[in-house]
Amino acid sequence: MKIKSLLIANRGEIAVRIIETAKKLGIKTYGIKSIKEPNALYLRLVNDVIDFSVSLDEIPEFLDVEKIIDAARTLKIDAIHPGYGFLAENPYFARRCEEENIIFIGPSASAIYKMGNKTIAKQIASKYKVPLLQGSQGNVKSVQEAADIASKIGYPVILKAAAGGGGRGMRIVEKASHLEKMFKMATNEAEKAFGDPSVFIEKYVRNPRHIEFQILGDRQGNYIHLGERECSIQRKHQKLIEESPSIALDENLRKEMGLSAIRIASAVNYYSAGTVEFLLDADKNFFFMEMNTRIQVEHPVTEMVAGIDLIEWQIRIAEGQKLAVVQEDVKLTGWAIECRINAEDVQAGFSPNLGIIEKISYPKGKNIRIDSGVTDYSVITPYFDSMVAKLIVHAETRDKAIAASTAALKKFWIRGIKTTIPFCLAVMDNKKFRKGDFNTSFIEKDMDKLFYNDVEDEMLAAYVAAFDFAAELETNRTTKPDFERGKNISPWVLNKRLKSL
Amino acid sequence: MKLLRSKKGNENDYIAVTPSDAKYVVRNPFSEDLRINGHKQEIKIFEDDEGFTFIEFRNKKYLAEITDKTQNKYVVLLNGVSYSFTIESPISYRRRKYLKKYKQANKLEVVTAPMPGKVLELLVEENARVKEGESILILEAMKMQNEITTQVAGKIRKINVRAGDSVTKDEVLMEIER
Numbered sequence: 001m002k003i004k005s006l007l008i009a010n011r012g013e014i015a016v017r018i019i020e021t022a023k024k025l026g027i028k029t030y031g032i033k034s035i036k037e038p039n040a041l042y043l044r045l046v047n048d049v050i051d052f053s054v055s056l057d058e059i060p061e062f063l064d065v066e067k068i069i070d071a072a073r074t075l076k077i078d079a080i081h082p083g084y085g086f087l088a089e090n091p092y093f094a095r096r097c098e099e100e101n102i103i104f105i106g107p108s109a110s111a112i113y114k115m116g117n118k119t120i121a122k123q124i125a126s127k128y129k130v131p132l133l134q135g136s137q138g139n140v141k142s143v144q145e146a147a148d149i150a151s152k153i154g155y156p157v158i159l160k161a162a163a164g165g166g167g168r169g170m171r172i173v174e175k176a177s178h179l180e181k182m183f184k185m186a187t188n189e190a191e192k193a194f195g196d197p198s199v200f201i202e203k204y205v206r207n208p209r210h211i212e213f214q215i216l217g218d219r220q221g222n223y224i225h226l227g228e229r230e231c232s233i234q235r236k237h238q239k240l241i242e243e244s245p246s247i248a249l250d251e252n253l254r255k256e257m258g259l260s261a262i263r264i265a266s267a268v269n270y271y272s273a274g275t276v277e278f279l280l281d282a283d284k285n286f287f288f289m290e291m292n293t294r295i296q297v298e299h300p301v302t303e304m305v306a307g308i309d310l311i312e313w314q315i316r317i318a319e320g321q322k323l324a325v326v327q328e329d330v331k332l333t334g335w336a337i338e339c340r341i342n343a344e345d346v347q348a349g350f351s352p353n354l355g356i357i358e359k360i361s362y363p364k365g366k367n368i369r370i371d372s373g374v375t376d377y378s379v380i381t382p383y384f385d386s387m388v389a390k391l392i393v394h395a396e397t398r399d400k401a402i403a404a405s406t407a408a409l410k411k412f413w414i415r416g417i418k419t420t421i422p423f424c425l426a427v428m429d430n431k432k433f434r435k436g437d438f439n440t441s442f443i444e445k446d447m448d449k450l451f452y453n454d455v456e457d458e459m460l461a462a463y464v465a466a467f468d469f470a471a472e473l474e475t476n477r478t479t480k481p482d483f484e485r486g487k488n489i490s491p492w493v494l495n496k497r498l499k500s501l
Numbered sequence: 502m503k504l505l506r507s508k509k510g511n512e513n514d515y516i517a518v519t520p521s522d523a524k525y526v527v528r529n530p531f532s533e534d535l536r537i538n539g540h541k542q543e544i545k546i547f548e549d550d551e552g553f554t555f556i557e558f559r560n561k562k563y564l565a566e567i568t569d570k571t572q573n574k575y576v577v578l579l580n581g582v583s584y585s586f587t588i589e590s591p592i593s594y595r596r597r598k599y600l601k602k603y604k605q606a607n608k609l610e611v612v613t614a615p616m617p618g619k620v621l622e623l624l625v626e627e628n629a630r631v632k633e634g635e636s637i638l639i640l641e642a643m644k645m646q647n648e649i650t651t652q653v654a655g656k657i658r659k660i661n662v663r664a665g666d667s668v669t670k671d672e673v674l675m676e677i678e679r
Contacts, residue, residue, distance in 0.1 A: 168644060185639070188621070189646045236645065347583055351616030351670065352643055359552050382617060385643065410580075413553055413564050422581040453582045457563070459537055460556050461584035462517035462525035463544055464565050465575035469588040470515050470530045 003027055003079045003103060003319055007072050008046065009062060010083030013373035013389060014295070015042035018081050021311040030077055032068070034061040036383040041375045050075070062086040065093050072102050079103035079318060085385070088294035089116050105318045107293050111268040115291040118162050118200055125288040128263045133279070133287045135202025143183045146201050150179060153203045159183060161190030162198040169193055170237055172204055207439040208279040209248050210234065211286065213261035214302045216313055217271045218323045225258040226306045227332045229298055232440050233427060235350060240420065241427055242298035243337045244305050247398060247436035248280060257286055264291055272317050273299070273310050297340070297387070300371060304336035304394040334394055335401040339409060339424040341389040343380040346423045346451045352386045355379075358416035363408040367394040380417055388419065398436070402428050422451035516594045517586040524594070610653045612675045614668045618642030622664055629657045631677065638662075638674060655679040
């Protein structure tokens, strides 16, 4: 069935991204307006806005299954794209769509359920001979049970939320004495984030690389993988920089891991786009971690090297179309790097930097792609995650991609909030990162300084402050009272004012 | 008074002092004869069509923004990185140095919230002794649980928050006596 209308049950940059492809395919788009972000960019780009801002419900708007289903039914919308986060990996939501004859852009409810439940997912992986880490058979119910298993497999161990993802509800336990506290924190966090306190335990691999494979499957049972993404630049399990391909893989390993990913997907009759995540240890052994049954934040790096539109394929597969390519036809060219531009203050421990984007200007270039959810005067609220945009750069080689990313980051200008741009620049400038010698502990271990600056920067900043102070002093001395109290006046304006006296 | 008798500095000097007491003596900020720490520098400030303020220095452009300013205290964002300064005149700078010398070492350490969030759990009680690096509180921000640790060893003198409280960035959570 051809999809003619699409409800996007998401916000931010991914809503904008989905709108773009829908427009290309001639699909009418609907967006959800929330009271928390009534002037968001995506709402200006959709064909129609569904207003959820009038009532103040207990359930957040993007998580309100029945309200979203109801809106789609009332407006006779063909399909719903959940984006990532929110309801993207909620099997109940996918099933409700199936029941109401609304096309859910993603896999079946049963595939989401099986892969979303880490215990079942691990049983499937083990059945299909995909390497796994030692750990609990299913969830651990008590601290005592966790302690027994941990002493058997040896510390360090990691506690993970069974319903988890995105790094939440995950705790590493270095020794037995920390177990009780960490168990409490992990279950608390799991309960908070996913409404389910269950956790499981597994052996913790020190300093692994995070390698994930993008797969595509259709409803006819055909599968391809589109190579890997390396997402080892993480802070507290939150990815900050991703690239494709990975410098750690050779053709053989790529083939082996890709086939493992496809085996897992086909085991649950998976269709749509999906990602199989692996840990890769220093000896290049890989272990299945989990499968993400949705489009991912970092999907653009794969799109750049594979030259395909993954959202388009999600929609085509949802319509029942067959994959147009077989594995042998998949050609991956060049190197792509994605830098996440988050509204965070790197100098204050990456704390959220809320505020208003007074002005934003993007770098331009043939191989530069910007996926952004904001524009001038967008408000960064505490209600949603802190990512505002992604910078994706594609080049022939890794070295060139790093150089091009550096140049682009230096022309990515934002006024009004602090972002992770200086952090991304510091990574691009790091010797070990440039050499490809890094893993998931890179930020803690291999970065002396979390932000990039040049030796003269402090002096120049001092000059700006001194200039402004002197200019204001001069103004006070020679003119009437300054009713704006010098607030938010750029030194340049003050300078001009002085000259025109 | 000894303090004021010492030789008068150049009245066109503006001294930007960093939190770690490094100083930049900016002389003649508006003139061609700009000097910083005695060296002649060519720096231009200009605004582009889009409304961004830039510094031009040695053929390079730097994005600049004053993000906070209270009297003589400044926070300048240069290429996305914050720098804090106090601007002093030659006289006030000498007074500052003098006062610093005689100021008692502060025995009270305050622990502030590094980010806005909700206090989930207090891990210590008032009057408890804590070691450096010990976790004292769990703060939930953006759905992540963060352990807040103390940078100093000492006695918890006062706890200003309770579990369930929402706090803003830089809000004082606890006071610790060294």
